[in-house]
Amino acid sequence: MNKQVDVLVIGGSAAGIVAATTGKAFYASKSFLIVRKEPEAVVPCGIPYIFGTLDGVHQNIVPTAPLANADVELLIDEVVSIDREAKSATTAGGVVISWDKLVLATGSEPKTPDWLEGRDLDGVFVIPKNRDYLCRLRSRLEEPRRVAIIGGGFIGVELADELAKKGHDVTLVEILPHVLSMAFDSDLSLKAEELLVKRGVKLKTGEKLKKLAGQASVSKVILESGEEIEVDIVILATGYAPNVELARSAGIKINELGAIRVDEYMRTEDKNIFAVGDCAEKFSFITRIVKGLMLASTACSEARIAGMNLFGLSRLRTFSGTIAIFSTAIGGTTFAAAGVTEQLARERGFEVVSAGFTGIDKHPGTLPETSNQYVKLIVNSENGLVLGGAVMGGQSAGELINVIGVIIETKMTVNELLTLQFGTHPLLTGPPTAYALIKAAEAVEMKLRHFK
Template identity: 40%
Template sequence: MKIYDVIIIGAGPSAIVAGATAKKQNPEKSMLMVKEEEKGLVPCGIPYVFYRLGNLDKNVMGPKPFTDLGGDVIVDPVENINLSAKTLTVKSGISYGYDRLIFATGSTPVVPSFIPGYDLEGVEYVKKSYNYIKALKKKTDRAKHIVIVGGGFIGAELAEQLAMYPDKSITIIESEAYCFNKAFSGELSKIATEKLKGTKTNVLTSTLAKEVVGDNGKVTGVLLNTGETIKADLVIMAIGYTPNTELARKAGLELNSENAIKVDNFQRTNIKDVCAIGDCSETLGFITGRLDHIMLASTATA
């Protein structure tokens, strides 16, 4: 079994920055980055592959800054971690040992299981996965009536891009009074919402998606709390993200109330020699000085 000084689980922005920084400062140390897919996407650019960029390969990122410094990379998802033995096993069955372990497993879309019909065929998400987004783009290319549930950054940016197609009807459903309400002030959110309406997007604020309706297991529309049903052949849920910490939970790391990995001011977990960074963990706020959970690429790479 090969043993590394440092193993990083994940290959997103935080993993790449951490890996490159660690390798640059400790060139003599052996380091391994374990990723799930060959190609990775720049998270903030995902909505723009649906129109402006057009091609997913214009929005890819990879661990080149890490490998250029001598770091190793494998594409083989981690399936099990033994923290006491300091080993992990990947899907292919190979095990690796480590001296230090870094969790950088990111976040996944919130699945609204409280909305009836959430699991119908034609209900999709904005996952940070090259293969998934590639398949989703093919579905959006075919769809004529697209409903996006959620008016935050991802939902609004996606709606704005899809509205560029003249043959598509795009509706966005937002429960708050304005889109971006949780990110901006009421005044700025109102201005941004009006701008979004100017993109030929049907923006429904102060509105709830009561049910995703379908026929023979396939989406046909979204029933609103107003009683109206919006026609849809594709529904995209964009109501936020949650830390991808199932692997950490199974391994025995302590999580907070938001399911993020609990850390100290130096990103160290409750287990010796194990750290966590990025969307999957808490982060020390620069202004507040408190540990919080902030899922932004700028925070993940700080």
């Protein structure tokens, strides 16, 4: 069977959907087709919540109605090869699809340490974006279990929090001194760890996994320290690798981290082929180095850039590097970060000052459900540019970090931040007299004066 479309998008999770719908919005006369393997795509960042807050995987499915509404066609099939010369792709189902523009949104797969003994034992799981696999894991967690999670990044921490909440006996093992250290300095990571412990999670930070042991089924996690943890289930949350085999086979350039090389229009060196999301190269807005950060929000931002540039590049619509805006909730407290941590900034050679302020997120503080709200800013000493920020607080911190994201992305200085106006309301935000973001900026400015 042959099929002809203007734009073929391979992969139909967050990035693929956004590339197609944005493209269709900007180029309404073009035809768009998404090909993906999964009949139902799971919401990637919602995965930890299928084990606790949600009733199951079926409640965590990306809706397809927006695709139909946008007049984007969806084909459930697997593209097995790309012919760049012929500008076509062939699927496992035998469809040959001709395209004018191609968007690769092939995502990522869990990666596990290949030296790890016991990783093929029954009861050892990873967290792929795969509905059936996740259903199987969930069914193994119907009864309270002894669960070890290896890896204290966002997925590991959120899983630990949810599973402990659900009554499982959870041990979280992280090789670094602190959890979430990609996003937070140790001050906030420590707070997150306190909340995990309070939730009942057994925390093993600075501990290296040696091997998994058991007959047929996993029964023990053995650490380098010699400690042995008895378990029913092990979840390896040790990161993801870009899924680039299709691109590699087609001769598209892959970078040293295994991601598809792209420019700031999200285009590969083949001008008709774009790549977005987990499979595409990432570089940091601040440090400018290439790294392997994978976030659905970043993926969608890249996908919008690709969609807008499909049939004509816009010098105004470029991707200027990942801001790395993270947010999560641990034990009911929101943790969020944007830009660089203080530690990363120093490691990369920035002279920085940082300061924080603890305020409240409603006002007066006598209002029901008022939470403390801590804001920290990391600022380049030489020029006052805001390089990073973090927030710990109630639910509103999830959007407050986006305020900080815009501040970073517009290359704002502390001086400009101090003159910004913020709306406040008793039931919704901190007080106008002590809005934590402004007070943190003021504290930074005081340090900058001292620095000069």
